[in-house]
Amino acid sequence: xxxxxSAPTSGSVAEPPEPRWLTDEEQRVWRSFMEGVTLLDxxxxxxxxxxxxxxxxxxxxxxxxxxxxxxxxxxxxxAMLAKITRSRLSHAIARLEKNGWVRREDCxxxxxxxxAVLTDEGYEVLRQTAPGxxxxxxxxxxxxxxxxxxxxxxxIMRIIAEGLQPAEAGADLPWLx
Numbered sequence: 164x165x166x167x168x169s170a171p172t173s174g175s176v177a178e179p180p181e182p183r184w185l186t187d188e189e190q191r192v193w194r195s196f197m198e199g200v201t202l203l204d205x206x207x208x209x210x211x212x213x214x215x216x217x218x219x220x221x222x223x224x225x226x227x228x229x230x231x232x233x234x235x236x237x238x239x240x241x242a243m244l245a246k247i248t249r250s251r252l253s254h255a256i257a258r259l260e261k262n263g264w265v266r267r268e269d270c271x272x273x274x275x276x277x278x279a280v281l282t283d284e285g286y287e288v289l290r291q292t293a294p295g296x297x298x299x300x301x302x303x304x305x306x307x308x309x310x311x312x313x314x315x316x317x318x319i320m321r322i323i324a325e326g327l328q329p330a331e332a333g334a335d336l337p338w339l340x
């Protein structure tokens with residue numbers, strides 16, 4: 164965002180510090196990043212809707228469950244891994260249950276806890292959908308970048324993700340809401 168035009172000030176009120184406005188180059192980078200993320204998300208969502216009638220976030224949940232021991236995770240852990248709110252996860256799992264791709268199981272040692280479990284049918288949908296999805300990812304991202312750019316992108320995104328997940332108690336993270 165560029166600095167807005169200056170507004171008149173009243174003499175006795177202390178002014179807040181001037182924001183650290185983005186430079187023209189930072190603005191260019193930021194807008195390119197946002198355009199790329201938005202278009203990539205739309206591209207992958209359309210591919211998965213077309214091939215499996217599911218949004219990208221649901222595919223990600225199925226993948227996380229498929230990679231978990233016994234294809235099951237506690238709901239709180241799944242929300243953390245997916246970087247989504249617990250209410251969004253609950254809604255997604257309800258839809259995946261309706262499709263027969265996931266089931267919930269009560270946690271035996273925590274009456275309030277539940278597991279999300281990938282069903283055989285859900286695993287089969289994932290197995291059939293994965294080749295088209297990986298091809299869409301490859302075409303949209305990896306085929307366009309050199310190996311050095313791929314490495315840099317991975318490092319940059321790791322730094323950004325780590326910076327947005329503070330370790331201190333009380334951090335406002337999606338899976339804690």
